[in-house]
Amino acid sequence: MAKLYDRDINRRLIERILESRRFIQVLYGPRQVGKTTAIKQVLKEIDLPSHYASADQPTLRNEVWLEEQWEIGRLKAKENKAAVLVFDEIQKVSDWSEVVKRLWDEDTFNNLPLRVILLGSSQLLIQKGLTESLAGRFELIRAGHWSFSECQDYFGWDLDTYIFYGGYPGAAPLIREPERWVRYIQDSLI
Incomplete structure (x- = not known):
């Protein structure tokens, strides 16, 4: 198997994860350009506990699943003074943005140092959820085709x-x- 390529977006993700908790990081772009690979590389490289959850399986796409995954991230953050929670293919979860907004705001109010990263490939679904519910709470990192x-x-x-x-x-x-x-x-x- 070939060695995985360390892209520039990896460095950007690491920098933002290691900053003080400020924004939800949203890694978006077309299918098969390396979003999942990049975040998995980053999670191995950083010295923070993490929880990775993928919404690829249809049975998982609901509010309860999001809350369960978020609680795992919260427990890791409480135990370790910080943690990273990643949701891959977030656009596949119905009404995801309202749930993420509520949970993010709760953690902000409680000063919980849980960093959250959302990955998605459908720009329209991602943008709709971001602009409707999460305005002012996120930063975008575009993972485009390779240079x-x-x-x-x-x-x-x-x-x-x-x-x-x-x-x-x-x-x-x-x-x-x-x-x-x-x-x-x-x-x-x-």
Whole structure:
């Protein structure tokens, strides 16, 4: 297995996690550009306890599940004087923004040093929840397609290859099989 690539967004996430608790950090961007990989790398690197929860499974998408996961994060923060709580694919949870607002505000009132990071790939769903309920409580970190320098460093691409195939890391191993590459890209847009 190839070594995971340490992107610039990793440094930004670490800096914000290690600051005093101020805002919810929202890591968003298209599918398969490395959001989950980045946060998992960051959680291994920082010296804080953490809890990672993914809303990928349909049975988990509700308010009770969010509250349960948040309580795990709270317990870790109380035991260790700080902790990080990550929700991946947050947009898949119904009415997530109202629950997150309520819990975040409770922790703010109680001075609980729980850092919260939300990951999502659907910009419209994320933005709707953020602007409706969480205005003033979050910062955005965009995880976009990979830059030319990232593709050059990790895949050894020259500029022509990057221009033709773009910075979509999930599809990079398929560039020697053009038909398969096209299908993968098309299927990713569904």
